[in-house]
Amino acid sequence: MxxxxxxxxxxxxxxxxxxxxxxxxxxxxxxxxxxxxxRVYTKKLSEDLYLDFGGQWIGPGQDRMYELCREFGLEYYETYDQGNNLLDFGKKVRKFKGLIPKLDIVSLINLDLVLKKLERMAKSISLEEPWNHPKAMEYDRISLAEFISVNCKTISCKKIVSLALETVFASELNEISLLHALFYIKSGRDLNTLINIKDGAQLHRIVGGMxxxxxxxxxxxxxxxxxxxxxxxxxxxxxxxxxxxxxxxxxxxxxxxxxxxxxxxxxxxxxxxSGKKRQIIDRISMGQVGKCFMVYKKPFWRENDFSGQAFADANSPFQSIFDCSPKDTKYGILMGFTIAKRAREYFTKSKEERKNIMKGKLIQYYGNEAAEPLLYEDFTMTDEAWSRGCYAGLYPTGAWTGFQNAYSKAxxxxxxxxxxxxxxxxxxxxxxxxxxxxxxxxxxxxxxxx
Known part of the structure; x- marks a missing residue:
């Protein structure tokens, strides 16, 4: 025994x-x-080329991860975050720098108010007992999508907030309760940390892969x-x-x-x-995300003052794109997140079709140099039998207040x-x-x- x-x-x-x-x-x-x-899976394609098909980033506040890196002598490096980002909205591509893209003044004010409201509400949530918040029933009764719909007064604001939060949660926003979203934000320090590269959860990657x-x-x-x-x-x-x-x-x-x-x-x-344990397990669904990689001889976009970051509305299958090149820049790698409804549609196509779709987007963003990749790879944990999805299990409306911490109890x-x-x-x-x-x-x- x-x-x-x-x-x-x-x-x-x-x-x-x-x-x-x-x-x-x-x-x-x-x-x-x-x-x-x-749900961490580093695929080695050759002696010097690897892709993180699963979890890949660490950032401030993730103390145990940094301690483990030091304990085992693993080097980490900053995600590339210099130059112009791109916003692909309404089939128009615009450049911007920093976290917030250029929008009309009304949308910018609305965006600021919505993000600050989410931050303020999340701060009041108890991580140990989120169901005991005075407004827990109210927050757990509605989805995050309903909150966004009520609070975003312009189409541009709603699009920006939605794609940012879809990337954070790896789901459609109607699939999770507002209470779960607030708990999740507080669990990861704050919304700014979860969204950002600089001082955020996407700050560092491990040399050699996670x-x-x-x-x-x-x-x-x-x-x-x-x-x-x-x-x-x-x-x-x-x-x-x-x-x-x-x-x-x-x-x-x-x-x-x-x-x-x-x-x-x-x-x-x-x-x-126990009944509570069975019922909460049945209610928790996994996020859905595909990671799509285009590999080039070098990160050529950097020479043209692009960060490699791009964010798009539903005209693209990719909510977001990041520079995932290795530290030594022996290769240039762009990685696109396709999430929830967009991922479900994207992965109905053949791999060759998927490659051509991503290549077309990258040519649109970065010019003809993007037309000659060394290779394309993609992966979704949703199709892996022993993961069933990524990043994590998500709580729908009513789950936190109905079943509390039944999942984690012995x-x-x-x-x-x-x-x-x-x-x-x-x-x-x-x-x-x-x-x-x-x-x-x-x-x-x-x-x-x-």
Whole structure:
């Protein structure tokens, strides 16, 4: 019998494993994929070319991520953020610098008021008990889309706010409650942090890709990670937990579940999970995002004073585009986010069609130099069986006030990890690390007192 079994070898599961390993508590990790990382996935295309198909950024306030980089000697560098950004609205492309594009004065004032109102409301939310806010029922009754519709008085303001928030949440704004949006903003410090590169959540990238960090974390206990192990059933019998798959059965005293909520819903539990736990799991849906990469010999747009950042309304499949070139600029890489409804439409097309669509947009933005890429790649976690979406699970209207923190609560000797179990940096890799460490600490304290 194992002391602990961990389901999932993403950042949360491996963070829990690292802490247990340091405490000399026996454990095993079961991972359905053939790789580490979960919703982090660095694809190596050659010796010197890699693309982060999953999570890729870290920024101020994500203290554990920076501590881990220092612990394992990994270098990070700033996302390129110099020169002109582009705004593609109404089939017209305009240049601007800074965070806010040039709009008519009424739209600019409206935009400022809406963003400040969201910030002010988010500050009043408790991360531990968002459902106890005096206006929690009111905020949880409406979607973020309804709030935007009421508060944005001009079409330009609504378009700017919508594309920014779609990029933050990786979803249509009618899919999440206003209360969840406010909690999420507070969880990641503030809205300015979540949107921005400078001093924001997109400030730094890791040299070699994000997956290089989790590989270093897991190296001391790699033999305890069992890949291609799909868990089907979990049985709690007295103080023993049986974990079953098609060709294995293992037992443990404590179980840590560190996989996305929709995957938890596929597991068979005996006895069944509590009613609240089952119902919140059924309500949480995953964000939908595709990452689309065009690789060039060099970041030529920089020579023409462009940042590589572009933002577009629904005439483009890409809500936003960023410069994702490596630190040494051996290649120039532009990455486009296609999110929610736009992503669903985009990925119905063939890969060749997708390549041509992105190339056409980049030619429109940056001229004929964009017509000769070395290659195009794209990826969506929505189509990966063991992720079902990205960045994170999202709460619809009524979920927070109806079920509170039922998702993150332990059930018997089963503990929950994953970024959705963290009140701090919910939806980010930092949140995944914190949730994994918290679950492991609970195990450590129980083990110490046993």
């Amino acid at each position: 194992q002391e602990v079994i961990i389901i999932g070898a993403g950042f949360s599961g491996i963070s829990a494993s690292k802490k247990l390993n340091q405490a000399n508590i026996p454990f095993l990790v079961l991972e359905a994929r053939d790789r580490l990382g979960g 997956q290089s960090l989790i590989e270093k974390m897991a190296a001391p206990f790699h033999d305890k990670i069992h890949f291609n192990r799909t868990v089907k059933k979990i049985l709690q019998e007295n103080e023993v937990i049986k974990v079953k798959g098609e060709d294995f059965e293992l037992t443990c005293k404590k179980l840590i579940i560190a996989i996305p909520p929709p995957l938890v819903s596929k597991l068979e539990f005996e006895p069944m999970l 059930e018997g000797n089963i503990l929950w990890a994953g970024t959705e179990a963290s009140p701090i940096w919910f939806g980010y890799i930092e949140g995944a690390v914190r949730a994994g460490e918290s679950a492991a600490e609970s195990v450590r304290l129980a083990y110490k007192n046993s």
